[in-house]
Amino acid sequence: MTDKVTVRVQRYRPEEDAAPWEQSFEVPYSEDLSILDALNQIKDQQDPTLSHRWSCRMAICGSCGVMVNNEPRLACKTFLRDYRDRGPVQVRALDNFPIERDLVSDISGLVEHLETVQPWLIRARESPVGEGAYLQTPEQMQRYAAFGQCINCGLCYAACPQFGRDPAFLGPGALALAQRYNLDSRDEGAAQRMQWLNADVGVWSCTFVGYCSEVCPKDVDPAAAINRGKVASDLNYAVNLFNILRGKDNA
Amino acid sequence: MRKPYVQRQRADWWLRNPAYRRYMLREATALPLLLYALLLMSGLYQFTRGEAAFLAWLALLRSPWLLALHGLALAAAQYHAVTWIALVPKILVIDSDRLRVSPATVQRVHQLGAVTCNAGLLVLALLLLRAAGGY
Numbered sequence: 001m002t003d004k005v006t007v008r009v010q011r012y013r014p015e016e017d018a019a020p021w022e023q024s025f026e027v028p029y030s031e032d033l034s035i036l037d038a039l040n041q042i043k044d045q046q047d048p049t050l051s052h053r054w055s056c057r058m059a060i061c062g063s064c065g066v067m068v069n070n071e072p073r074l075a076c077k078t079f080l081r082d083y084r085d086r087g088p089v090q091v092r093a094l095d096n097f098p099i100e101r102d103l104v105s106d107i108s109g110l111v112e113h114l115e116t117v118q119p120w121l122i123r124a125r126e127s128p129v130g131e132g133a134y135l136q137t138p139e140q141m142q143r144y145a146a147f148g149q150c151i152n153c154g155l156c157y158a159a160c161p162q163f164g165r166d167p168a169f170l171g172p173g174a175l176a177l178a179q180r181y182n183l184d185s186r187d188e189g190a191a192q193r194m195q196w197l198n199a200d201v202g203v204w205s206c207t208f209v210g211y212c213s214e215v216c217p218k219d220v221d222p223a224a225a226i227n228r229g230k231v232a233s234d235l236n237y238a239v240n241l242f243n244i245l246r247g248k249d250n251a
Numbered sequence: 252m253r254k255p256y257v258q259r260q261r262a263d264w265w266l267r268n269p270a271y272r273r274y275m276l277r278e279a280t281a282l283p284l285l286l287y288a289l290l291l292m293s294g295l296y297q298f299t300r301g302e303a304a305f306l307a308w309l310a311l312l313r314s315p316w317l318l319a320l321h322g323l324a325l326a327a328a329q330y331h332a333v334t335w336i337a338l339v340p341k342i343l344v345i346d347s348d349r350l351r352v353s354p355a356t357v358q359r360v361h362q363l364g365a366v367t368c369n370a371g372l373l374v375l376a377l378l379l380l381r382a383a384g385g386y
Contacts, residue, residue, distance in 0.1 A: 014254035070267055098255035106255050143346060161271065164260040207278075208338065211270040224341035231342060 005029040005080055006088035007038050009050065012099050020099060023047075024088065029080060035091060036064050036075035039103070052103040059217055062153030066103050067092040072158035072215045094158040096167070107154050113170045114152065117178035117196050122189025134186040147180035147225050149218040156212035156222050162205050169205045170196060172212035172222030179225035182232065194236050203229040277334050280327035287324040290317065336361045 004026045012020040025046055027038045036054055043050045055061040057076045064075040069083065069090050083089045097105035127134070156172035157163050163171045170178075178197065182190040197203050206226045213223040265271040297308040311317065339361050340354030 012256050014252070014256070017256075020256060093258075095258060096260070098257045100253070100255050159270075161260065161264055164258075164264065209271065209274045210338070211268070211274070214270055221341065227338075227342045228344060 003029040005033075005038075005084075007035075007042070007080075008088045008090045009039070009042065009103070010090075010092040010099075011050075011102050012093070013049070014101060020093070022090070027080075031081055033080045034076050035066065035068055035073070035078045035080065035089070038080060038089075039075060039091070050103075051101045060151060062151035065094050065105070065153045065155050065158065067095055067158065072155035074153060074155070074217045077217055094154055096158050096160065096164040097154065105154065107152075107157075109167050110152070110154050110157055110171065110173060113174035114177060116170060117174050117181075117193055118189060119174075119177045119181055121181070121184065121187050122192060123186075124188050136185050140185040143185075144180045144183035147176050147183065147220055147222075150177060150180075150220050150222075151218055153217065155215045155217060156220075159209075159211040159215045161209055161211075162207060166201070166205065168201045170199075170201050172206075172226060175203055175206070175229055176220055176222035176225035179229055182229075190232070194233070197229045197233045198236065203227070203233055206230075277331060280331040283320065283324040283327040286320055290320065332365055336365060 005028075007025050007027050008022050009025060010020050011017070011023050025038075025042045027033070027041050034057075036057060039050065039052050040054075043052070052064070052066070052075070054064040054076065056063070059074050059077045062074075065072060066075050067073070067090075068075070068078050069086075070092075072094060075091070080089060091103065093099045093103045094105045094107075097107055097109070100106045121134070123134075150173055152173060154173070156176075160169075160172055163169050175197070178193050181187045182193060203226050206223075208223060208227060210223045213221045216222065261267075265275045294305070294308050297304040336358060340357045343357050344354075345352040345357065
């Protein structure tokens with residue numbers, strides 16, 4: 001007989017349910033079974049009404065973020081073998097986001113926050129295409145490369161108690177993305193993004209819990225990005241103050 | 252028809268995960284330090300009320316509860332300092348074309364600075380006590 005493992009899956013069917021509830025499934029266990037494989041097995045073989053998001057199965061599309069035993073994880077990058085002998089595995093929709101259905105979260109708030117910080121190269125003067133690409137040395141790229149690895153999976157938002165408290169907080173992903181562009185030698189938009197770093201919903205809403213960086217599946221380290229943003233915000237404040245003291249009105 | 256279920260943050264969110272509990276412990280180090288600051292200020296206040304009041308306050312400091320508070324405040328300050336300095340290299344990144352300092356060096360310089368300042372203050376306090384004829 002095949003070894004079986006119990007997976008407790010959170011269900012929420014908006015037509016019928018007032019609140020989420022939990023359903024247990026027995027899944028045939030194998031050493032290489034990921035949480036995503038288990039969810040697909042349940043959907044294909046046991047209950048076709050289960051809803052969950054996935055696409056690439058290899059931690060690059062960022063679709064399959066769920067809470068596994070209360071930790072934000074990518075379902076495709078989390079294996080049941082690591083939860084053996086620890087009782088049933090609990091799979092829930094990501095914390096801090098509205099639940100659309102079962103394990104599907106509404107991440108539109110995150111997407112809006114990403115757009116807010118203007119995550120594209122901003123130039124004072126756009127060069128004509130004929131002049132070629134904006135050049136950059138490998139060393140210059142290295143300065144922001146880690147912050148550019150984000151796959152927008154939302155795990156850091158599920159890990160962030162400040163975002164849980166106030167969904168208006170731009171949050172780890174968006175602020176790391178802002179830092180990624182601010183550190184890019186080809187970009188000239190740091191001054192435009194500064195209003196968002198300085199805002200109430202910007203870097204100062206972060207209290208450096210640091211769990212966002214622990215759960216990030218791409219090692220982006222958003223906590224470091226945000227807190228480097230605080231240094232930039234401080235410098236901006238000091239420069240503005242200095243300009244005001246000198247009688248300049250453009251601070 | 253859409254009817255998203257909005258998850259509210261539970262009051263006990265910070266108990267649900269070891270990472271949150273470590274964070275809250277770091278934040279909570281402020282509490283013994285607050286009590287210690289109040290204790291020092293009460294000493295200053297007693298000092299303004301005259302010698303007898305101040306000596307009574309000094310005697311009060313020998314109570315086991317206040318000795319425990321001193322121990323707790325010292326431990327809290329050390330925990331905060333160690334965990335905080337461990338985070339410094341993430342934020343203070345010195346990496347420009349002109350100057351590059353490794354994260355490990357940034358951390359070590361901060362540790363050295365913290366130890367130097369604390370040892371310096373201790374030596375200063377001991378010298379002042381000696382100058383004052385000892386207490």
